[in-house]
Amino acid sequence: MGVLQTPSFPLRHPVESLYSIMQVANFPCHMLHSVTMKTVKIILISVVSLIILTGTAFYLVGLLSPKQGGIRIETTPKATVFVNGSLVGETPFTGMYKAGAVILRLVPTGSSENLVPFETSITLTPGIETFVGRNFGTSEDTSSGRIISFEKTGAQSAGLVVISQPDNAQVLVDGVSRGFSPYSASAIAPAMHTISIKAPGYSDLSMTVKTLTGYRLTFYAKLERTDSQNTDSIKESLKTEIKIVQILETPTGYLRVRSKPGAGGEEIAQVKPGETFPYLDTDAATGWIEIQYGAPKPGLPSGIVGWISADYATVSAVAR
DSSP, X not given: OOOOOOSSSOOOOHHHHHHHHHHHHHHHHHHHHHHHHHHHHHHHHHHHHHHHHHHHHHHHHHHXXXXXEEEEEEEESOEEEEETTEEEEESSEEEEEESEEEEEEEEEOSOSSOOOOEEEEEEEOTTOEEEEEEEOOSSSTTOEEEEEEEEEOOOSSEEEEEEEESSSOEEEETTEEEEESSEEEEEEXXXXXXXXXXXXXXXXXXXXXXXXXXXXXEEEEEOOXXXXXXXXXXXXXXXXXXXXXXXOOOTTSSEEEESSSSTTSOEXXXXXXXXXXXXXXXXXXXOOEEEEEEOOBTTBTTOEEEEEOGGGEEEEEEEO
16 A cells, blocks of 8 residues: 655655654754864864964074173172172172173172272173282282173184283293283184283283183283382392394395285385384284284274284394
């Protein structure tokens, strides 16, 4: 017997009807699963974004925050240390501070003598340690000290400046006389060097320092005044040999002075045969000689320097 159907109300097979009912029954489960997955994805994206933003923030804080410079202080006898007016400890002392100028004050302790405190302004360089040494005396004349600081230049070589109190003290680098303070060398090997300062009527002062490529090292030396009764004998003992460069005959009648060792350097001056100049250095690679061919003047305490070919010059030592 057939099943009656009408155009308005078509009847479905029982199995088809059951499948439709199951689809309707399962709809809430599928929708719940879809909503749950979307929520998990949103949470994961939020967590990852938060981690990235936090890392970026820490990086920017480190990048933009002021860089610090180090300071190391040694004294004889011990001293209390004040930085920008605040008591920070006693010597020997090391610390890190915002790069830039700071006011340092050292007050000697542990001595029955009436020793003179020391105060100065120093400039700290980011990532570089500045050294301050002080031997306290009962007066400024009987006190001595040294300060080693660095200034970034960005040059492909290391630089050296020596300043002393008193002025016009003899400067020796690795045992070789380089002239008199204030002394400046625009190019010196980046390595350990022993700097010695001597002046009549004062105690000698020596220190080993390390020059760095791209930085100018400034060595400030305060010498202790000694008994001046034997000044003549002291002056005699300070006589040392210094090196002088003499220009030889050349085919052109003059010798070119260049801005750097070798024929590739820019010509900056000319010197004549027979003239003599203070010897400064010899370039190991080319053999060219560095001379001081211009007298000291403001801003150039060591005078004007340049390089000449060793083929047309001799170096000799003379007593001074």
